[in-house]
Amino acid sequence: METTKKSRNTRGSKAPGSTSDKIRAAYVDYLLTNGKQPASVYKFCIDLGIKEESFYSDFGSFDAIEKDIWTSFITKTSRALQSDKAFATFTSRERILSFYYALLEELKNNRSFVLQQIGTFRKPELTPSYLKGFKPVFEDFITLALNQGKSNGEISTRPYIDKIYPQLFWMHFGFIVLYWRDDDSAGFEKTDAAVEKSVNLAFDLIGKGAIDSAFDFAKFLYQSKK
Amino acid sequence: MKKVTKEFDKIPTTRIQRASKFIATGAKIGTNYLKHYSKKLVNSETSRDELHNDNARDIYESLSELKGSALKVAQMLSMDKNLLPTAYQQKFAMAQYSAPPLSYPLVVKTFQNYFGKGPNELFDSFTKNAANAASMGQVHQATLNGKKLAVKIQYPGVADSVKSDLAMVKPIALTMFNLNPAEYDEFIGEVELRMTEETDYVLELKRSRELSEKCKHIEDLVFPEYYPELSSQKILTMDWIEGKPLGDVDAASLPNRIGQAMWNFYHFQMHRLKAVHADPHPGNFIITPDQKLGIIDFGCVKVIPKDFYETYFQLMNPNLFDDMKKVEKVFYDLHFIYPDDTAKDRKFFMELFTKLVELLSRPFRSEVFDFSQKEYFETLYGFGEELTNMKELRQSKKARGVRDAIYLNKTYFGLYNILHDLKAKIKISDWK
Numbered sequence: 152m153e154t155t156k157k158s159r160n161t162r163g164s165k166a167p168g169s170t171s172d173k174i175r176a177a178y179v180d181y182l183l184t185n186g187k188q189p190a191s192v193y194k195f196c197i198d199l200g201i202k203e204e205s206f207y208s209d210f211g212s213f214d215a216i217e218k219d220i221w222t223s224f225i226t227k228t229s230r231a232l233q234s235d236k237a238f239a240t241f242t243s244r245e246r247i248l249s250f251y252y253a254l255l256e257e258l259k260n261n262r263s264f265v266l267q268q269i270g271t272f273r274k275p276e277l278t279p280s281y282l283k284g285f286k287p288v289f290e291d292f293i294t295l296a297l298n299q300g301k302s303n304g305e306i307s308t309r310p311y312i313d314k315i316y317p318q319l320f321w322m323h324f325g326f327i328v329l330y331w332r333d334d335d336s337a338g339f340e341k342t343d344a345a346v347e348k349s350v351n352l353a354f355d356l357i358g359k360g361a362i363d364s365a366f367d368f369a370k371f372l373y374q375s376k377k
Numbered sequence: 378m379k380k381v382t383k384e385f386d387k388i389p390t391t392r393i394q395r396a397s398k399f400i401a402t403g404a405k406i407g408t409n410y411l412k413h414y415s416k417k418l419v420n421s422e423t424s425r426d427e428l429h430n431d432n433a434r435d436i437y438e439s440l441s442e443l444k445g446s447a448l449k450v451a452q453m454l455s456m457d458k459n460l461l462p463t464a465y466q467q468k469f470a471m472a473q474y475s476a477p478p479l480s481y482p483l484v485v486k487t488f489q490n491y492f493g494k495g496p497n498e499l500f501d502s503f504t505k506n507a508a509n510a511a512s513m514g515q516v517h518q519a520t521l522n523g524k525k526l527a528v529k530i531q532y533p534g535v536a537d538s539v540k541s542d543l544a545m546v547k548p549i550a551l552t553m554f555n556l557n558p559a560e561y562d563e564f565i566g567e568v569e570l571r572m573t574e575e576t577d578y579v580l581e582l583k584r585s586r587e588l589s590e591k592c593k594h595i596e597d598l599v600f601p602e603y604y605p606e607l608s609s610q611k612i613l614t615m616d617w618i619e620g621k622p623l624g625d626v627d628a629a630s631l632p633n634r635i636g637q638a639m640w641n642f643y644h645f646q647m648h649r650l651k652a653v654h655a656d657p658h659p660g661n662f663i664i665t666p667d668q669k670l671g672i673i674d675f676g677c678v679k680v681i682p683k684d685f686y687e688t689y690f691q692l693m694n695p696n697l698f699d700d701m702k703k704v705e706k707v708f709y710d711l712h713f714i715y716p717d718d719t720a721k722d723r724k725f726f727m728e729l730f731t732k733l734v735e736l737l738s739r740p741f742r743s744e745v746f747d748f749s750q751k752e753y754f755e756t757l758y759g760f761g762e763e764l765t766n767m768k769e770l771r772q773s774k775k776a777r778g779v780r781d782a783i784y785l786n787k788t789y790f791g792l793y794n795i796l797h798d799l800k801a802k803i804k805i806s807d808w809k
Binding site for chain 1: 479480481482483485486489490495497532533534537
């Protein structure tokens with residue numbers, strides 16, 4: 152987690168009411184009211200009544216603000232969970248479930264911003280630029296939870312394949328966010344059900360079971376033919 | 378993220394999966410019929426029972442994988458033994474409503490949504506795993522201020538899925554349970570209403586408190602206390618009642634007063650409160666260590682409309698059949714017969730329902746009725762089976778019976794069955 156903190160180009164943990172908080176709030180307000188980024192940093196700073204240099208001392212660009220906001224969603228979630236005493240007693244499955252629920256809760260509090268961000272994305276690359284800081288924290292968390300599962304036998308160790316699990320969970324999370332985007336049920340309870348069911352399925356797949364036996368059998372057939 | 382969208386578009390949604398499950402079952406049942414008829418060509422002895430057995434197994438297997446309200450409908454149909462051939466009943470009776478349990482994080486989240494706090498902050502202790510499955514949810518055990526509590530939590534999305542599950546079960550129900558479409562719509566409209574109510578824990582809390590308050594004077598009954606401040610739309614908190622579910626104890630060895638208490642409980646509700654706990658299922662009753670009857674689930678309550686009450690309970694009047702004019706009027710009111718029926722139809726259905734009513738109301742024509750009699754129940758089930766296979770009834774375009782009666786019939790059926798298991802001798806008018 153330390154490395155990701157360092158890689159962030161802001162100091163989001165400053166005291167509340169700091170310039171960076173002010174900039175973030177004003178930026179989100181502008182973005183959601185006007186549906187687009189401000190014309191220039193210059194104009195933005197005049198409207199906000201701050202000097203341009205104090206903007207640049209916190210953020211390099213508007214995109215950097217977006218990235219910072221996304222990163223703060225996930226670091227906040229991750230920190231809140233780690234500090235919860237009950238969390239330490241959870242199984243790997245429960246850790247990932249509570250991570251998803253807490254993260255979705257955080258996104259829910261900022262739903263307009265999130266929808267605006269997902270909606271404007273056009274480039275056909277897998278990870279949008281504003282998620283560049285978000286993704287490593289996400290994968291770190293998943294990796295940690297999965298390693299715990301591997302050590303207690305909840306998840307079966309599969310050489311090579313299990314390396315891409317965090318990547319698969321990342322795509323799975325993409326699916327959940329898109330589901331949540333289109334969810335119109337009260338309190339997004341359908342999304343809750345989707346998380347529950349899909350994570351259960353994921354853990355059934357990565358746990359010891361049919362897949363391992365299939366591999367084992369295939370290996371046996373291959374070797375006994377030789 | 379567009380690419381991501383595309384990839385995920387390929388993942389089939391659960392609803393489609395569920396629907397295809399039904400289609401697969403339909404195909405299998407088709408094969409069973411084929412098997413049945415080809416066997417019949419060779420050997421005309423092959424009984425319909427065998428076919429029913431095959432079908433019941435396939436339906437049961439696919440429905441038990443469904444684990445939603447569809448399974449509940451199947452179970453309800455199976456309880457209503459009038460509607461089902463024996464083979465179906467036996468299979469379905471095995472089915473317990475057991476969706477996969479809610480994960481603990483989701484339980485915590487549900488608490489946070491409604492109380493802003495997790496269960497560990499609200500209670501002194503709270504079990505991480507569910508103690509029991511409940512209707513459309515699960516029960517956790519908790520303690521607060523030295524009291525043991527039962528906390529029921531609802532599955533998310535259950536309320537929404539009721540309607541779509543019921544829509545999916547329709548084609549199967551029509552062909553497999555031998556219902557006619559008019560009857561089915563009448564049936565399912567009422568079922569949908571009750572099941573939607575069952576997903577509303579606020580309503581359940583209100584009814585539980587009202588009904589248990591009004592019934593607590595009845596001897597040998599135990600009601601839990603309910604805690605509104607610890608309940609919400611999806612969470613219901615009540616006292617934990619010690620003991621074993623009625624289904625898990627040797628019913629025949631229980632004292633007669635348990636059966637009498639149950640009889641009194643139901644008749645007090647029907648006649649005095651005009652609202653009745655409409656789910657007499659052995660899992661909904663607890664036998665406490667001092668052998669009293671604990672009543673725990675008021676999720677399904679049928680409120681009896683006044684006009685309907687007057688009509689329906691004339692059927693239980695011991696002197697009903699003294700006056701056939703009156704009988705005819707009651708039958709018209711209950712839609713057993715219609716004014717535009719042909720004379721032949723009317724005669725047929727008059728005789729049929731007279732026999733049915735005579736049979737079902739037999740306990741009311743004595744002072745003490747012995748529910749342990751095997752012959753009575755065999756006649757009852759036998760007649761039910763006869764009804765299901767009756768061409769005239771199935772081909773009738775009209776619904777024979779009214780929707781308000783569905784849950785009352787179900788209640789009586791459940792009650793009779795439980796009393797039969799208890800081998801109870803009931804003083805019929807004791808509740809007054």
